[in-house]
Amino acid sequence: PSNPKGAESLPPGIVEAESDFYLRRLWGKPSEDLTLKPKYLVTFTVGYDMKKNIDAAVKKFSENFTILLFHYDGRTNEWDEFEWSKKAIHVSARKQTKWWYAKRFLHPDIVAPYDYIFIWDEDLGVEHFNAEEYIKLVKKHGLEISQPGLEPNKGLTWQMTKRRGDKEVHKVTEEKPGWCSDPHLPPCAAFVEIMAPVFSREAWRCVWHMIQNDLVHGWGLDFAVRRCVE
Numbered sequence: 001p002s003n004p005k006g007a008e009s010l011p012p013g014i015v016e017a018e019s020d021f022y023l024r025r026l027w028g029k030p031s032e033d034l035t036l037k038p039k040y041l042v043t044f045t046v047g048y049d050m051k052k053n054i055d056a057a058v059k060k061f062s063e064n065f066t067i068l069l070f071h072y073d074g075r076t077n078e079w080d081e082f083e084w085s086k087k088a089i090h091v092s093a094r095k096q097t098k099w100w101y102a103k104r105f106l107h108p109d110i111v112a113p114y115d116y117i118f119i120w121d122e123d124l125g126v127e128h129f130n131a132e133e134y135i136k137l138v139k140k141h142g143l144e145i146s147q148p149g150l151e152p153n154k155g156l157t158w159q160m161t162k163r164r165g166d167k168e169v170h171k172v173t174e175e176k177p178g179w180c181s182d183p184h185l186p187p188c189a190a191f192v193e194i195m196a197p198v199f200s201r202e203a204w205r206c207v208w209h210m211i212q213n214d215l216v217h218g219w220g221l222d223f224a225v226r227r228c229v230e
Contacts, residue, residue, distance in 0.1 A: 018112040041114040045098035070101040108205035144203040
């Protein structure tokens with residue numbers, strides 16, 4: 001009875017309910033597998049033209065992070081010019097967006113070994129970003145869905161995403177007049193934008209089910225994900 005649907009007839013002892021992205025050896029002993037199992041997962045949906053920006057971004061993440069690239073232009077081999085790329089995981093499907101990939105390759109049972117899942121765009125500036133310090137803040141404040149603050153002078157869409165110098169974390173802001181129907185709802189409160197979200201394992205299990213198969217750009221999803229932490 002405890003087995004997943006479809007595996008009811010199998011002995012419970014041979015059923016592995018969860019999997020992972022850890023790379024396995026082709027031969028040898030199990031002890032020769034990964035010596036360090038990363039605790040966090042970072043995904044970027046990329047085209048080769050953005051290789052310099054992705055290279056800079058990936059270098060902000062330590063060996064505690066598994067790197068997963070989703071390629072929308074079909075170009076994967078060229079990335080091997082970067083040493084880190086040889087240890088990364090590459091998934092290719094032309095002309096798809098990150099939410100198409102996320103629904104199909106980031107099932108909650110596959111990403112269960114990771115405490116946090118970063119699902120990021122390819123064009124983010126990371127000059128002032130520190131992944132390990134960010135994780136510390138997320139854990140300190142118990143954030144289930146979060147994002148790093150953005151530079152105040154870079155033409156922001158939402159005031160909520162602006163980095164503030166007076167506090168580590170903020171969950172409420174004042175938006176432009178008429179932009180918020182309720183000061184306690186997004187985008188004035190409980191709002192994380194769609195371009196650089198970070199999900200806890202538990203929150204992602206909920207959000208994954210919210211993503212519909214035909215979701216394309218994901219616009220508006222960021223107004224709904226708060227349901228998964230209420």
